[in-house]
Every structure is written in structure tokens, then in C-alpha cells.
Amino acid sequence: MKKLILSTALAGAMIAAPAVADTVKVGFMTTLSGSAGVIGKQQENAVKLAMEHLGGKLGGMPGEVIIMDDQRKPDVAKQLANRFIKSDKVDVVAGVIWSNLLVAIHQQVTRSGKLLISANAGPSTVAGAGCHENFFSLSWQNDQTPAAMGKYMQDQGVKEVYLMAPNYQAGKDMLTGFKSTFKGKIAAEVYTQLGQTDFQAELSALRAANPEATMVFQPGGMGVNFVKQWNQANMNSVSKLFSVFTTDSTTLPAIKDAALGSRHTQSWSPDIDNAINKKFVADYKAKFGGYPSYYASQAYDAIMAIDYAVGKAGSTDTAAMRKVLAAGNIPTTRGNLKMNTNHFPIQDFYLREVVKDADGVVTVKTVGTVFEDYADSYAKDCKF
Amino acid sequence: MTFALILEQIFNGFQTGVTLFLIAAGLTLVLGIMDFVNLAHGSQVMIGAYAATVLTALTGNFYLGVLLAIPVTFLFGIVLELVIIRHLYQRDHMEQVLATFGLILFFNEAVRIGFGPGALFFNLPDSLSGFVMVMPDMPYPAFRFSVIWVGLACAILIGLFVARTRIGAMVRAGASNPEMTAALGINIRLLFRLIFAAGATFAGLAGMMLGPLTAVEPGMGEGLLILSLVVIIIGGIGSVRGAFIAAVIVGIVDTMGRVLLPVILRSFMDQAAADGAGPALASMAVYILMAVVLVFRPTGLFPPKG
Secondary structure, three states, rough: OOHHHHHHHHHHHHHHHHOOOEEEEEEEEEEOOOOOHHHHHHHHHHHHHHHHOEEEOOOEEEEEEEEEEOOHHHHHHHHHHHHHHOOOOEEEEEOOOOOOHHHHHHHHHHOOOEEEEEEEOOOOOOOOOOOOOEEEOOOOOHHHHHHHHHHHHHHHOEEEEEEEEEOOOOHHHHHHHHHOOOOOOOEEEEEEEOOOOOOHHHHHHHHHHHHOOEEOOOOOOHHHHHHHHHHHOOOHHOOOOEEOOOOOOOHHHHHHHHHOEEHHHEEEOOOOOOHHHHHHHHHHHHHOOOOOOOHHHHHHHHHHHHHHHHHHOOOOOOHHHHHHHOOEEEEEEOEEEEEOOOOOOOOOEEEEEEEEEOOEEEEEEEEEEHHHHOOOOOOOHOOO | OHHHHHHHHHHHHHHHHHHHHHHHHHHHHHHHOOOOOOOHHHHHHHHHHHHHHHHHHHHOOOHHHHHHHHHHHHHHHHHHHHHHHHHHHHHHHHHHHHHHHHHHHHHHHHHHHHHOOEEOOOOOOHOOOEEEEEEEEEEHHHHHHHHHHHHHHHHHHHHHHHHHHHHHHHHHHHHOOOHHHHHHHHHHHHHHEOOOHHHHHHHHHHHHHHHHOEEOOOOOHHHHHHHHHHHHHHOOOHHHHHHHHHHHHHHHHHHHHHHHHHHHHHHHHHHHHHHHHHHHHHHHHHHHHHHHHHHHHOOOOOOOOO
């Protein structure tokens, strides 16, 4: 009899327990292995820093972020998404660096009724007709950053440009975005392999084409190799180099002085003047050594956005959180972020230059603003 | 496309080819003689590159760094063979694949723990960062030019060693029929240990030459391992001469495919379709080549006589 009472009491306690300590669970997917591992490491650091700043809580409730490695493989990403939703029963899926991976898991997550928050990838396929109300981007739409670069180069009076990007969704989006604002002559549009390490053949062809300017998108390890080989082949005497997502604090430690003076566009910079960003950059540098990149700031922003959504909605109900995020005004390292009708941010795009800081560390500095409150061009096709 | 550009691309293809040969030479002998599948061969490339990077940073001299890194990779090969590889000879291929795949994960993680996940900074020495004039009006990066010469010198060295020396004769005999060679009183175990370590050293040398060109990072040799497997299949497993010829063919086909295929496709397709199909076809080119070779010569172009 005593035993029975005890077990009834236990059962009662177990039913009551979730109401007392409801945990907000986030599944965070990033790339920790392979040549892109350095990007994922920055995102992992940023997520940890965000949770530390939030005292381990998300929206006032105990928070838990499960960080998993997608190995930059779409099939692994799909398995992880499945695991997050079915076995971990997360409230939000976040992260995702690569556009091809985001496309692979987009339907799976959004249709499961959970929110999917991108901390980097912004493929055009999920911004227009293929959009879904459960998806939010805390980064940018792929076309936007190169579009800002196109406008800058157009304004600089560049007449002819040679384009180079890896052969996958983001590479195509990037060049489409660039061509939407750059009206000069396109000397050539070259697609390299994703993960390519040696660009000498492409550089030889580029030297023969002798274009006035070159604009490349080579993220992560590809950027390290590309910029190194560009300098070894003394290509600066042939063509002027512009880039997007190629020279940042994940690649600069390996490229060093070879990138000094080069300019690129970005929606975030370590020197953006607001309290959240200053705290983020200072604490990141103190805790992990070295500058954070936009990959890190976007991961930090994604966690902060989840905190903001849960806190304001008062629960982890998808519809309630969606309403909060769709209204915009999300506090981030880029100031209060506005949201477009397709759930992509409307934000400023800056021109940055690679410089040395006071300690001689190679970093980036904002030198101008190319677009203010810039919205992507796919939003008009998005109907939820 | 001008003659100078085509010549330059042939140089690029040759440079890729000799680098592949250095990796494939060890692989083809190990597979040919001991019938041992070593997927961890790509890790030797990474270990060579890291050894050269660290030793160059310590000594402050690129040449000294590479010179010291060569015995380091050789010793590493000996130790690896003694500790792990020799226990796997009697197992079947599937188990060898599993074990050496495990070694890849182990080495990648060990390097990541020791040196961090990011790429290491390793730049060219000033004496090799200039250009050589291959022809008037055709400057070619001096370092890549010297990679071609180092690769060729190694190829000649390995070729002469295998074809003209007594140990080379044992190696060739081992490749054709290992049991018979052992029955003739040759210590095939010791022979194999030396071949394994020499193969590791040449793969390491390839890594040292790649270090200044590409990023020195965990897993940097894996893509090359797949290409060098293609090379030894085309060349004929166990054949050093076949490996060299196949490596140069693969290097040139890969380079030319990347540069020429999009141009050729654009001449009869519209721009968007050509931009999509070109790079896709180029990345398949060497595998198509392998398939064609296998159809006509199932044992490769130059199988060892046996």
C-alpha cells in the first residue's frame, strides 16, 4: 500500500514537472568538420557566448541549444533535421551555413510546424515563390551582398568585370545579385567546383582574358586558397580584385597581409556602433581570442532572436513566436532588425576594407554604406 | 584561345599530375604488393604539410623545414606500419577499408586538436615567389615550376630504383607474385615496411609542396586520395610507370576539362545551360576517362607482368 501511494505521488510529480521547468530547446546545425570547420567553430563559439550572456535562459525559461555537425553534406543535414524534430523534440531549428543544405531541410522543418532560423544561408529558392511562413533569415538573402558590391563597382566607374563563384545554389545567386546592379560588361562568368583547392587553371585563363576587374565569391577554405594563389600569380598587376564572403576573420588569419586593402560588402562589421555589437565583439575577443566574423555575429543574433521571440510571445508556440519575429524590431548586433514580408531582414549593407588594427592583427573596417534599408527582390513573389 | 595559354594550361596540368604521382606511387605499390587497401594514404599528405609548416616556422627557413620534414614523414610511416598497418595484412579488404578509414578520422581529429580547425599560415619563401619566363610573354609562377621539376626528379628516381636496383627487382617481383617472392627467401615484410614508409614520404613531400599553394588544414589530402585511386586504376595497380603516365594524363584532363569544356559547350548551347553543364562535366571528366580505360583495358594501361 505504501508503495502504491509513493508511485502515485511520483506520477503526480512527473505530470506537474514540465509546467515548472519548461525548457526551450534549440537544434543548431553548423559545419564543424572538414575545411569549413573553422566557420562552424566561430558559430559554436557565438552560440555559447549568447547563452552565457543570457544566463542559460531563452525568453526567461531554461534554454538548451544542441549543436550538431552537418559536415557540409545535404544528406547529413536531412538526418540531423529529422533527429532535431522527432527525437530531440526541439522548439526551433537554427544555424545552417550552406545554401544547398538549407534547401535540403527547408520543407522538412517548416512543414513539421517548427520554426527554421537561418544564421547564414539565404538561397533565392526560399525567398520567393518557395517561401514558407515558418522560415526566418537572421542573415541576408544571397543576392543582396553581391548586389551591393555591384552597385559599388558601378559607382566606381568599373567598365568590365570577370566573375567567379563555386558551382552551387549560393554561387549562382551571388552572381545573379551582382548582375542586377552592375551594368557594365561581364567578361566571363566562371563556375568552379565547391571545395576546390587549386585555382591555377582558372587564374591562367583569367590572365589571358585580362579583365579590368574581377569579382569573386569563394567562402571559407576556398577563399584562403584563392587569395593566396591570386597573390602568388601576381594577378593584381592584371586585374583589380573585389570579393564577397571571401576575406573575413575565418580566412584572414591564413591569408594575412595578402588581403590588405581589398574591399568587400557585408551587412555586419565588428565596428558597427551599438551597445549589443560592442559587447559581442569585446566579449568574443576576450573569450576566444581573435575577431568574430559575420558567421559568428549571425549565430549570436539567431540565438538572441529566439530569446526575444520566446520572451515576447511568453511561450514556445510556433504561431506566437512567428508573430513576434515577423513584426521585426529584433535586437541584434546590427541594431534593431526589420523584417520583410518574406521573413528576410531589411538592413544596411556596408563597404568594408581589410586593414591592420592597433595590435597589428589583420581585420576589417567599415569605410562606407552602399545600401540603406535594403530589401531583397524576391519578396514580391512570396505568398504564405 | 592562344598557343601560350594552352601551353600554360598544359604546365598547370603537369604540375597537378606530378603531385598526384607522388601520392599514387606509394599507393600503387602498397596495393600491388601487399594487396593492402590504404585509405589513410591521404593523411600522409596532410602530415607532410603540417610537418613542413611547423618546421619552417621553427627554423625560419623553407628549405630547411622541408629537408627536416622528409625524415619526419619517413619515420611516421615506419611507426604507423609497425603499430597498426602490419596487423591488417591478413584481414580482408573490407576490414582494411574500415580500419584505414578510422585512421583518417583519427588523424584529422588529432590535427584539429593540436593545431585548431582553421588553415595554417604558410607562405612561399621569397626566393620562390617570383616568376620564370617559360617563353617570351609567358610568365609562370616559380614555385609551381619547381614543383614540376621536383616531381619529375622523384619520378625518375623512383623509376630507376624500381627498374635498375636489386631491391627494385624484389619490389617488382613482389608486385607480380608476393607468395613466390617470399618463397624465394626474400623478407617481404621488411621490404613492405620500407615501401610503405617510402610511399608515406613521397605523399608527405606532395603535401609539403602543396602547403604553400593551398590551405594547410585538417583533411586536406582526402580529395587527392580519390584522384590518386583513379590514377592507379588507370595506370594499372602495382605499376610505377603506369602511375606516372596516368597521373600526368589525369592532371592534364582535369585542368583542360575545367578550362575548355565550358568554352566548348558555350559554342553550341546557350550561356546559362553551358555554365551549368560545363563545371559538372569537368568534375566528371577524369572518372569518365577511368570508365573508358576500364572498358578497354580492365587491368589498367600498364599492369605489372605476372
